[in-house]
Amino acid sequence: MGKPTVYMWPKSSPHNKYSELLTRSIERNGLRVEHYDRAAMFKPRRGDIVHLHWPSNSYTASVFALTIVKSLFFALLLLHYRCLGVRLFWTVHNVWPHDGKTRWDRLMRKYILTVCHRGFVLSESVKDEVAGTFGVPASKLVVTPHGHYVDAYVSKGTDIRKRFGIAPDSFLFLFIGRINPYKGVDQLVEAYSKLKLKPGTCELLIAGHVDKGYSLDFIDRVNDGSIRVNPQFVDDQEMADFLEAANVIVLPYKQITTSGSAILALSHKKPVVAPRLGALGEYVSDGCGILYDPDDPDGLRKALRQSMDMDARETELRIAAKLGELDWGRIASKMVQVYTGTKQVEVNA
Template sequence: MSGEPHTPRVLLLSAVGTRTNPYIGLLQDGLAAAGADVRVVDRLRPADLTGVARPDVIHLHWLDRYDLPQAILLRGFHGATDLPRRTLRRLLETGCNVAPIYQMRRWWRLRRLVGQLRGFQATGGRVAYTIHNLDPHEDQGPADRWGSARLIRLADVVHVHDESTAQAVTERFGRRGGVATIPHGHYLHSYPNQIDRLAARARLGLPAAAFLYVTLGLLRPYKGLETLLAAFRSLPGEDVALLLAGKSDSDSYGETLATLAAGDPRIRLQAGFVPREDVQLYLNAADVCVLPYRQITTSGAALLAFSFGVPVIAPAIGGFPSLVEGRRGFLYDPADPAGLTRALAQARETDWQGARQEIRDWVAQFDWREIGRRLVRAYG
């Protein structure tokens, strides 16, 4: 991509669609605003690497979701059976995740991907890899660990969202050059945002005057929700409430959370997919958003909360320390058993008057057009 200026052709390779996460769509728009010709695909096919549509750059995202066997089978079987999609997914995951079968499939698919990318580089193409998760949220075994390490070393450009991840890439993988630290973009205009606090609480059937802690998104074990439930239950008073909203990782995990929440009328567990248009209900109803993750690299959830002006409580790990400070919330030491409880209490005692607009003004700096410009420069 040197010499006379031309329109760089970028292939965004992402197994995570825009229905559940608008990141890729926003990145595509940002790159296009920077002058790139961008396509998005969920799998790399031979036709993507040849002909007039051949890209200059392949930019990979979310390796841990790439070409998963159960996802491929689900696409093939859905419509050929009367089983509900969710039931079919569970059956396929049970079969595909039998360790030896799963690992064999993953090795084969990831080795094929690495081979395709190397061939692309050998003919002048460049590869970029965005690290959303330095480690998979749920360890999928040696194949995925191998694939992640190989891509970090193979990519011409490794894109990270904060300095702590850049440092981890150097320390763990020995990579010193070609690491571009470019922040995660905001979600200021990505979701409807018209409803006010009282109207949102009325719609959700929540008390108007309570101090409300909210966790929003997929309910998964790595998010530390059991710890949050225990910490919240230790808070005194009837003027506080906790809302956990999102689709559960599994029926068994949902049942675990329901058991832990039982008996405390201040806790609301609302399991189920949250439609895009309803995100505003939960975040505009919230006083703070709690993200008690056990493991994290980049937190799109924190950027989403900030985009609605909501302060965040989070552990001092991963990218959180670069985001959560001052009027934007509280960090706590995850090694301290009382750390989360103290942070919950601090948030309740804080005067947040005016903080929502301050937070929205601050997060506006993470503009996708600027991110697109910086990435185009990083591609080389």
């Protein structure tokens, strides 16, 4: 029997480079990877691999009756693959979908983990949470960290500070990404407004697509002119320019499993301010940023202030060491071993 084909579900995404970077690394490790979609549904054969990433769209619909139909089809499809001898894997990027959790999600996600040969998780803390939440043996879950984004986003050379009228010597906090209630931008604005620093020494830039129905009026109520807002999606061509403009990236999430945004920030050698939630404590390790207690009402403000005093050289060295742990080649090599059953290992972040 020849080498198996990996059907990556999906192989690439317009909103996340994770699958694309993982695919390249798996291909460098000697396996062929194809994109999984409807056209590829009946292509996998015995010994091939189907690797899921974000399955909730495969079993949910806008109407519950259709959700039942989709879920039944999806469940039977996975069972068909098992009977056919296809090996199934799921990378659990999020314990629950971003739009919330339901009993149906619990049922389907438990089923997916049950029918899959193994589940990949991105940190030890997520492994414990997934095992406890869905009642699967911890031995079925393999820790393979989220790889870095070094050189994934190329700078266009746009001067972001000049675009928004931010002084070159001003300390700049940046929030970048989709803006919705669970991202905690309201808490960030409140904490920033309480810093009470000398005018001109510090500014905050908030950039990203705002979810429909979510108002940013809370910014206007406290903005002294040092909070800049770019309420549009930041495309890949300017992502690096935004990150390079900042001194610190702030991710004030109210809930999170694993944050690609934190890894993206570290990939551009930027320290991260974030709550001690989910896997963030394993990625934003000592010296790579400031983690705060999300239950401390003043935690975010104190973390913002503390981040301004970090030693830039020492921080860069700590981040470089962390990025070495998040090498894609190392991660993909271990994942291929699990695919093929040649060795069962765990790679810690």
